[in-house]
Amino acid sequence: MAVPSHPTAHAAAAGLLLTGGGARAAYQVGVLRAIVNLRRAAGIAGGPSPFHIITGTSAGAINACALACGADNFDEAVRRIVRFWRNVHAGQVYRADSLGVIRTGARWLGLLSLGWLVASWRRAPPQSFLDNAPLRVLLNRMVPLQRLPGLFAAGHLRALAVTASSYTTGEHVTFFDGHTDLQPWTRTQRHGVRQTISPAHLLASSAIPFVFPAIPLPMTGHTEYFGDGSMRQTAPLSAAIHLGAQRLLVIGAGRMTEPQVQPVPEAASQYPSLAQVAGHALSNIFLDALAVDIERAERINQTLTLIPPDARSGSSLRPVELLVIAPSQRLDAAAARHVHALPPPVRAMLGALGMSPRGADVRDAALASYLLFEPSYTRELMALGYADTCTRSEQVCRFFGWPEVRLTAPRLAHP
Numbered sequence: 001m002a003v004p005s006h007p008t009a010h011a012a013a014a015g016l017l018l019t020g021g022g023a024r025a026a027y028q029v030g031v032l033r034a035i036v037n038l039r040r041a042a043g044i045a046g047g048p049s050p051f052h053i054i055t056g057t058s059a060g061a062i063n064a065c066a067l068a069c070g071a072d073n074f075d076e077a078v079r080r081i082v083r084f085w086r087n088v089h090a091g092q093v094y095r096a097d098s099l100g101v102i103r104t105g106a107r108w109l110g111l112l113s114l115g116w117l118v119a120s121w122r123r124a125p126p127q128s129f130l131d132n133a134p135l136r137v138l139l140n141r142m143v144p145l146q147r148l149p150g151l152f153a154a155g156h157l158r159a160l161a162v163t164a165s166s167y168t169t170g171e172h173v174t175f176f177d178g179h180t181d182l183q184p185w186t187r188t189q190r191h192g193v194r195q196t197i198s199p200a201h202l203l204a205s206s207a208i209p210f211v212f213p214a215i216p217l218p219m220t221g222h223t224e225y226f227g228d229g230s231m232r233q234t235a236p237l238s239a240a241i242h243l244g245a246q247r248l249l250v251i252g253a254g255r256m257t258e259p260q261v262q263p264v265p266e267a268a269s270q271y272p273s274l275a276q277v278a279g280h281a282l283s284n285i286f287l288d289a290l291a292v293d294i295e296r297a298e299r300i301n302q303t304l305t306l307i308p309p310d311a312r313s314g315s316s317l318r319p320v321e322l323l324v325i326a327p328s329q330r331l332d333a334a335a336a337r338h339v340h341a342l343p344p345p346v347r348a349m350l351g352a353l354g355m356s357p358r359g360a361d362v363r364d365a366a367l368a369s370y371l372l373f374e375p376s377y378t379r380e381l382m383a384l385g386y387a388d389t390c391t392r393s394e395q396v397c398r399f400f401g402w403p404e405v406r407l408t409a410p411r412l413a414h415p
Contacts, residue, residue: 012321013158014400015245016051016067017237019290020058020230021253022208022370024331026085026378028063028251030385031325032078034407038393040075042402049074050400051249052158055174055240057229060253061162061205065143065197071157084142085382090373092138094212095131096343128213129349130371132203139199148197152178159243160197163229164204167214172232174239175201175217185242190235192242193219205229208282208370236290237297241320249399251385252290252326254283272363273354279332279366294324323399328388331381333362335369338377342368380412387412 018028039050049071056064063081070077090096151157159178166173172190176182177197185192195201204215204226214225240248272280301319339347339355347355350371355364372378387409389396397404 012246013052013244014050015053015055015240015243015248016064017240017248017250018054018056018060018064018067019236019251019253020060020206020228021331022059022206022211023372023374023378024253024369024381025059025063026088026381027253027327027331027385028060029078029081029085030382030387031251031389032063032067032385033082033382034386034389034409035396036075036078038389038396038405038407039400039402041405041407042397044402046073046075048072048156049077053161053178053240053243053245054157054159055161055163055243056205057163057233057236058206058208060251061229062139062143062202064162065145065160065202068151068157068160069144069147071151072154080142082382085378087375088373088378089375090343090346090371091134093132093135093373094371095134096346098345100131101345101349128207129211130346132207132212135206136199136203139202143199143202145197145199148177158182161192161239161243162197162201162205163233163239164201164207164215164217164226165229165231165233166224166226168224170232172229172234173226174242176239176243178243182243187235187238189232190238192239210278211371230289233289235293235296237293237320237322245320246318247321247399248323250290250294250322250324250326252324254327254331275350275353275355275367276363278353279363279369282370283332283366294322297322321399323392323395325385325389325392325396327381327384328391329384330362332366332369334380334384335372335377336362336365338372338374338380339365339368341374341376342372346371383410383412 018025049067054064054068056062066081067077070080095101148160157178159176159182161174161176163172163174170189174190174192175195175197176192177194182194184194200215200217204217205228207213207215207227209227209231214227216223217226237248237250297320300317304317304319342350350368353367355368390407390409393406394404
């Protein structure tokens, strides 16, 4: 795709897409920190966000909203998000104490072993492996959503959108707010709905299936229960494009093409554990659709270059400039190095699902990679995001129309 090289070519609306992935979303923060430093190195000090349209899914929706709420001061907004992810602990996101895990995860495990014969569980069946009530408290402090109307009115931000998946109807819903001229949209099994974004929308978008409970949200005349927006998300790029993005930075939370996992020798021929199956399922939910949609967008862009301008003007299709930054290393391999940092009750619960005690098998660590809200892991992911962006410095500068500069990242060191 042709990339404009001067600022005047960049009047087109810039969008940002932050994908899902639980604790893996720390990677995105490293990318954003590198963008702040690149902008400063290019001679652009401070100022509002370079993104007109911000969209997010799952944990990416939380980062997206935190960034949007500081759209009038991009550098400070990123600094706040960096401080959080550098010091996060699992207990700030979900109940990680023994009592909290017993009330949720242990009930699930007991259910698996005893079935539905326990009458009390028939009356009050367990809703999730973990209780994310602490996250609601955290969101009220970390994401000042009350600032959004003023930012929209001042023109610092055109649109904000978060996605969630309805357990009630099976549809994929993008909740958006922003400029008054934005219109809802409907496509097969997915649509956009204008609503004031609330903490409940963020809890719904980040409710990893089975791990966190579904969240009720009001729809027209009724209530529906929603879970993680990555489920059934066949077109992750579409929300930003519907909202007017003409160039789009996509920050993933997993490699676009994962290399084959080499299991430890003694586990090579063993039947997969529940932890491995769950990790594989979550990777399918969070990672696969993005790569497919990026390929689709690039094919459309290429096709449009072959159509004469007069014929192209009669089509609703338009080219979208894409820049994709995704991890250069396996994040579940990083998680395997930090499984020991999980709170003991959570490690015990994952151990009951078959995860090896020290995460020796990367396949075991895939599930843990979504739950490892601990500084040793999140800081490694942030450093990787920063380093990956530094290697793309020139492309990032061209995307924004900044003078081309290059950052050098510190050498990554694995403990």
